Amino acid sequence: KKGDDDLKELSSGKQVLAHHIIQSFSPDDNLTPEQVHEIGRQTMLELTGGNYEFVIATHTDKDHLHNHIILNTTNTSTLKKFRWEKKTLKNLRAISDKHAARYGAKIIEPTMKNSYTKYSAWRRQNNYRFEIKERLDFLLKQALSLEDFKHKAAALDLQIDFSGKFVKYKLLDQPQQRNVRD
Incomplete structure (x- = not known):
C-alpha cells in the first residue's frame, strides 16, 4: 500500500519514476563500446548500492561513445524512493570519474559555466x-x-x-x- 503522500504524487503527475543520465566519453579515449558500457554499469552499481534497477544503452552513433542510463527511482527491496539531492550529482561524477580513470579515460574538470567574471x-x-x-x-x-x-x-x-x-x-x-x- 502507498501512503497519502505517494497517492497525492500519483494523482498530480509530479511523481518522478526514473532519472535519465547521460555519460559521455571523448573520442580520444580509444575505449570500446563494451568498456564504456562496463564503466556505466560499475558507476550505477556503486551509486545505488545495487538496490535500484537501471537500464544502460551504449550509443555508438556519434563520434564519441556515450551511455544513456535510465535509473528506476523505486528501491527493489524496501520500495523507498531514490532521492536526487544537491550532492547526488557531485557524487555521481566522482564515482563515474573513478571508474573511467581505471580504463584510461580523460577526466574533465568541471568549470563554472556561468561565472560572474566570464559574464562580466x-x-x-x-x-x-x-x-x-x-x-x-x-x-x-x-x-x-x-x-x-x-x-x-x-x-x-x-x-x-x-x-x-x-x-x-x-x-x-x-x-x-x-x-x-x-
Whole structure:
C-alpha cells in the first residue's frame, strides 16, 4: 500500500519514476563500446548500492561513445524512493570519474559555466551601453548647445536619433548592429 503522500504524487503527475543520465566519453579515449558500457554499469552499481534497477544503452552513433542510463527511482527491496539531492550529482561524477580513470579515460574538470567574471567580460565586449555612456558623459561636459552636442557626437562616431519617443544611440566605429535607446 502507498501512503497519502505517494497517492497525492500519483494523482498530480509530479511523481518522478526514473532519472535519465547521460555519460559521455571523448573520442580520444580509444575505449570500446563494451568498456564504456562496463564503466556505466560499475558507476550505477556503486551509486545505488545495487538496490535500484537501471537500464544502460551504449550509443555508438556519434563520434564519441556515450551511455544513456535510465535509473528506476523505486528501491527493489524496501520500495523507498531514490532521492536526487544537491550532492547526488557531485557524487555521481566522482564515482563515474573513478571508474573511467581505471580504463584510461580523460577526466574533465568541471568549470563554472556561468561565472560572474566570464559574464562580466562577455558583457563588456558585447554591450555598447558602457561606451555610449562614456561618450555621452564627455559630450555633456563639453557641449555648449544642442547643435554643438550633435556636431561633437558625430565627431565621436556616435549616431543620435531624436525622431522617436525615445532617443536612440549607435556607435559607428564599433560593430554594433542595433540601436540602444535612452
